[in-house]
Amino acid sequence: MLRGFATITYFAEDLDAAKAWYAELLGTEAYFEVPGGYAEFRIGDHSQELGIIAGAWAPHELRPGGSIAYWHVDDLDAATAKLTAMGAEVYEARKERGEGFTTASFTDPFGNVLGVMYNRHYLDVLAGTAQ
Template sequence: MLRGMATVTYYADDHEAAKAWYTEFLGIEPYFEVPGYFEFRIGDYRHELGVIDGRYAPGNQAEPGGEIVRWHVDDLEATFGRLLELGAKEYEPITERGPGFVTASVVDPFGNVLGIMTNVHYLAVLAERS
């Protein structure tokens, strides 16, 4: 049974540039680092976001695609704008999916899809923990 997200991993051919970019975007340094991998703990539940050196990527990574993990954010427009300022490219525009659900996604400078959203269910679960 799935119990919760443990780690989201992305790949980057320029591993050091990816570390600098994600450190700038997140405003924190990686908490864990070994050659070819670094990891941040972020958000209310301290989820892990890791980046692996692109030479270890499975299969053909020529095009962005696959699943999209959407990170809850408080200000979707500001976060989307900040990602674009830092060089990410729009993958999916800001889109209202229904009352309390708005999404967007970008492709980071390293070819990974990064999703963001505002989600009333996330906020309800967070409120239950308070």
């Protein structure tokens, strides 16, 4: 039934600031926008979508929590350094989850939880060697 995520969305009270912050983090500009309400980036090996939604459009109170989507990174230490240098705060410190699986998560300046992970399985899938 579930085949993979289509779009991950984060909310931000200041959409323009969030759009600029993520453009700097990702090294690319949003490819799609709804003025005053939404910006979307395509990133990663499979052009996955990351959407930023204006806080006024949120169906709930804005606060960190809930599920955490982890984005694969090749160098967790470098990702951690960049995120903290850009003002993200540690939500959950680096944690070894098993051989080849290490996670960390951060709260972005807009209150969203952003997970990063070195994930051996992700690399195996890309290489066509996943079991």
